[in-house]
Amino acid sequence: MSDFMQQVLDSAATGSPPWLQDWQRAGRQRWQASTLPGRKTEQWKYTSLQGLQQRFVAANSGDVELSAAGVALPQLGGPRLVFVNGFYSPAQSSLESLPPGASLVRF
Incomplete structure (x- = not known):
């Protein structure tokens, strides 16, 4: 297994619901049993995956301070859900206009 594949497995989310x-678990087992395609794989022969094999950059822990003001589209209206590096940011989100009964849950 390549370093890239091992790093992906190591960085898998923990604390998931039962x-x-x-x-x-099933996905991790399939991932461990597979290999990355190479130049001898017909559909991938012109695509280099060398960059993935050299270095893997993990997602940030979520402790980043960014502002959604520069990308806000107030003319659209409705709720605004802001995710920073894959993490929900309640401080930058606006849930007031969610429809009745709608809720935000973590998968």
């Missing part, structure tokens, strides 16, 4: 853990 109903999701079986799916994640």
Whole structure:
């Protein structure tokens, strides 16, 4: 298994709900059993994956301070859900106009 694939497995999310853990376990097993395609794989022969094999950059921990003001589109209206590096940012989100009964949950 390549370093890239091992790093992906090591950085897998923890603390998932019980109903999701079986799916994640099965996915990790499939990932471990597979290999990255190479130049001898017909559909990938012109695509270099060397960059993935050299270095893997993990997602940030979520402790980043950014402003959504520069990308806000107030003319659209509706709720605004802001995610920074894959993490929900409640300080930059606006949920006031969510429809009744709608809720935001973590998968």
